Amino acid sequence: MAFFKRVKQPLIPKIKLSGVSKSFGSKNVLSGVDLEIFPGESVVIIGGSGTGKSVTLKCILGLLTPDAGRVEIDGVDLAAASTVQAETLRAQIGMLFQSGALFDSLNVWENVAFSLLQNQKMSRRQAREIALQKLAQVGLSAEAAEVYPADLSGGMKKRVGLARAIATNPNVIFFDEPTTGLDPIMSDVINDLIVSTVKTLGATALTITHDMSSARKIADRIAMLYQGKIIWTGTVKELDKTDNPYVRQFVAGSAEGPIQMDLKA
Amino acid sequence: MRFQFINMMGRVLLHFFQATGALGIFGAKTLYHCFVPPFYGKAFLRQLIEIGFYSLPVVALTTLFAGMVIALQTYTGFAQISAEGAVSLVVLIAVTRELAPVMAGLMVAGRIGAAMAAELGTMRVTEQIDALVTLSTNPFKYLIAPRVLAGVLMMPVLVFIGDILGVCGGYLIGVYKLEFNATTYLMNTWEYLKPMDIVSGLTKAAVFGFIITLMGCYNGFYSKGGAQGVGRATTNAVVSASILILIFNYILTELFFNV
Ligand SMILES: Nc1ncnc2c1ncn2[C@@H]1O[C@H](COP(=O)(O)OP(=O)(O)OP(=O)(O)O)[C@@H](O)[C@H]1O
Ligand SMILES: [Mg+2]
Numbered sequence: 001m002a003f004f005k006r007v008k009q010p011l012i013p014k015i016k017l018s019g020v021s022k023s024f025g026s027k028n029v030l031s032g033v034d035l036e037i038f039p040g041e042s043v044v045i046i047g048g049s050g051t052g053k054s055v056t057l058k059c060i061l062g063l064l065t066p067d068a069g070r071v072e073i074d075g076v077d078l079a080a081a082s083t084v085q086a087e088t089l090r091a092q093i094g095m096l097f098q099s100g101a102l103f104d105s106l107n108v109w110e111n112v113a114f115s116l117l118q119n120q121k122m123s124r125r126q127a128r129e130i131a132l133q134k135l136a137q138v139g140l141s142a143e144a145a146e147v148y149p150a151d152l153s154g155g156m157k158k159r160v161g162l163a164r165a166i167a168t169n170p171n172v173i174f175f176d177e178p179t180t181g182l183d184p185i186m187s188d189v190i191n192d193l194i195v196s197t198v199k200t201l202g203a204t205a206l207t208i209t210h211d212m213s214s215a216r217k218i219a220d221r222i223a224m225l226y227q228g229k230i231i232w233t234g235t236v237k238e239l240d241k242t243d244n245p246y247v248r249q250f251v252a253g254s255a256e257g258p259i260q261m262d263l264k265a
Numbered sequence: 266m267r268f269q270f271i272n273m274m275g276r277v278l279l280h281f282f283q284a285t286g287a288l289g290i291f292g293a294k295t296l297y298h299c300f301v302p303p304f305y306g307k308a309f310l311r312q313l314i315e316i317g318f319y320s321l322p323v324v325a326l327t328t329l330f331a332g333m334v335i336a337l338q339t340y341t342g343f344a345q346i347s348a349e350g351a352v353s354l355v356v357l358i359a360v361t362r363e364l365a366p367v368m369a370g371l372m373v374a375g376r377i378g379a380a381m382a383a384e385l386g387t388m389r390v391t392e393q394i395d396a397l398v399t400l401s402t403n404p405f406k407y408l409i410a411p412r413v414l415a416g417v418l419m420m421p422v423l424v425f426i427g428d429i430l431g432v433c434g435g436y437l438i439g440v441y442k443l444e445f446n447a448t449t450y451l452m453n454t455w456e457y458l459k460p461m462d463i464v465s466g467l468t469k470a471a472v473f474g475f476i477i478t479l480m481g482c483y484n485g486f487y488s489k490g491g492a493q494g495v496g497r498a499t500t501n502a503v504v505s506a507s508i509l510i511l512i513f514n515y516i517l518t519e520l521f522f523n524v
Contacts, residue, residue, distance in 0.1 A: 063395045087401050095399040101392035115400045118305070118407070164400075 012075055014039045014172060014204040020059055020069035021228070022052070029055050031228035032069065042198045042205040044215045046250060047225035048259065053208045054098055056225065057174050060206070061095060062086065073172070091119070094170035098177050098208075100157035102149035102164070109135065109145040112163045120168070134163040139189055154181045162190065166197055173197065175207040179214045191217045212251060224250065226259070291483050295413050298405040305407050312415035316377050316474075317422055323376060324369045328427035331364045332356055332434025340443050352443070353453040356435030361462040362522075365427035367514055370473035373420065374506040378481040381412055382502035385485025386495035394486070409486065413478040420474030421467040428466060465521040472517065473510050480506040 013036040022030040029052040037043045045053050058064040060071050062078045071078055073089050081089065102111050110117070112134055113127035122130075132142055138159040149157060158181055165173060178194060179187040191214050198205045198218075209215050215222055216236050223233040224247050232247050239251060249257030339355040385408060388394050397404050432454060439445045481502045488498035 058395070061395075061399055063398060087403075090399060091401040093399060095396070097392050097396060099392055101396035103388075103393055103396070104391075114402075118400070118402055 011038055013037055013072075014041075014074065015060060015206065016070075016072040016075075017056075017060065018070050018072075020056070020066045020071060022055055022059060022064060022066050028228060030059070030066070033225070033228070033230055035223060035230055035233075037204055037206060039204055040198070040202050042194070042207065042218055042220045044207045044209055044219035044222045045225055046209065046212075046215060046222060048250070048261075049210070051225050052228060053225055054176055057095070057176055057206070057208065061090070061093065061174070091168075092171050094165035094168065094173045096158075096161045096165040096173075096175045096178055098180075100149070100161040102157060102160055104149045107146055107148050108140070108152070108160050111149065111160060112167050114164065115168045130167065131163070134167050135160070137166075137193055138163045139186060155183070155186065158182065159186075159190070162193070169201055171201060171203045173203050173205045175205065175209075177208055177210065179209065179211050187211065187214060188217075190214075194218045212253075287487075288479075288483055291486075292479055294405055295409050295479065295482070298403065298410045299414050303406065305411055308407060309411040309415060312411045313419060315380075316373065316415050316478075317419035320369075320373050320376055320419075320423055321426065323372045324423045324427050325430050327368045327372055328360065328365050328431040329434040331368050332360050332431030333438045335359045335364065335431075336435040336438035336443070340439075349443075349445075350453070352439055352445070353435065353450050354457045356439075357432060357454055357457055358462060360431030360435065361428045361466045362518070363466075363514070365424050365431050366466045366469040366473060367510065369420065369424050369427050369470065370477065370510040370514075371507055373416075373423065373474070374477045374480075374503055374510060377416065378477045378502045378506045379499050381478060381481030382485040382488070382499045383495055385482055386488035386498040389486060389488050390491055390495060404486070409482045412482055413475060416474035416478030417471050418474070420470040420477075424466055424470035425463075428463060461521070465517070468521075469514060469517050472513055476509045476513065477506045480509065
């Protein structure tokens, strides 16, 4: 073995999508998505409503199986991995669902501490402590911790979902519209939280958002999804200088341009 | 015309096989996860209480009245051939072999099967099941195995209690309405009591418990399409469980008593 000197390896992407396609019945949602996300990087996906951003995340997580193409996490194809391997991969992933997806049979802190209680077999006391700390980070008090999800406002649900996603200090985090439904100040608190989470944990983050100010703040790189493909990627600086008409229209938020909303009944 | 008919029949058959296959795989997966750790004790305990304890009143009432009505009808029938003495025996056999398991099965299918389908269905459409997976918890282990295990264990307990209450119902009618001698009635019941009657009833109960929870979980787990889909899942769970209970009741009776 000594004959082989270790050559400096090229950086392996943490997450790699190649040619991922997904249709529902006759409806083609993704048609060949290619995307690489490197360790410690924060990537934001932007794109119109209904273009398949959430579907992309679910394909990466293995909640949906792509019709074609590969999804690799740490170089491992999740679809081909054994159950045990898939579970260990997933254990290092945190996910905030667009709808929150809180367990309504458990109260707020039990939701946040779910993984700590069920998988890490932590004592309830210790788990509650961590949950309260994570809740505080998203601006929720200890009072809210005992409430059941059904009695929360939309924005509060989102923040609980966020606290649950980061509770285990995962090293890959997916955020599906973390600031939708929050007031501007809370949005900025959440942006800061995402940035600091990525920095302090050294985590890799993939965020979906429509909120351009949020995207500018948290993104190292931005990718735009349009008609089932990633049509543009670049840094925030490049975003302002690009002459890609689709991106420019999206960023400007203008109804005039190449992207036509299908408004016919 | 004829081809259309064959075509349609083929499609129905294919659909049937596909559904049975999917259910079979679901059942096999469930069984596997019932016996392979990790186990979720608290979830299991909650289901034990939900299925066993809270179903008690419904099961008790239905079996009590079933025992009563059997005593009454047997008397009116058997008095014509002067065989009133058979009332206690008929009550005993009818209740332990058939009535208690089937009544309890149908009642629990309505209560528990529906509740499971609705709960899991709602969890499915609100992405809670997806969330479980991302929290590296296997939904089969956390949601389904505890329910099915609790159903298989608690149904025999419920039916055993139902057996006792059904026989009590027969006794009440026999002694207070038909004016049999209390001691003789009890002696008769005791004398005719055969372990096989009880055992067959309890075995049926365990099978019905499996059917009820499996249909509830299966329909809920794969429900889609929002509130309407959850409603459909709930109906399907109860209807399919009830039909299967009656079919398997017949099959098990054939197997046990081999008439
Ligand atoms: N389970 C499913 N079954 C059928 N169609 C689906 C399913 N999930 C998503 N779709 C369809 O896929 C398309 C993309 O959905 P997706 O949720 O990914 O949109 P999105 O980009 O996240 O939009 P938004 O910004 O509004 O959240 C939609 O047209 C949707 O109808
Ligand atoms: Mg979405």
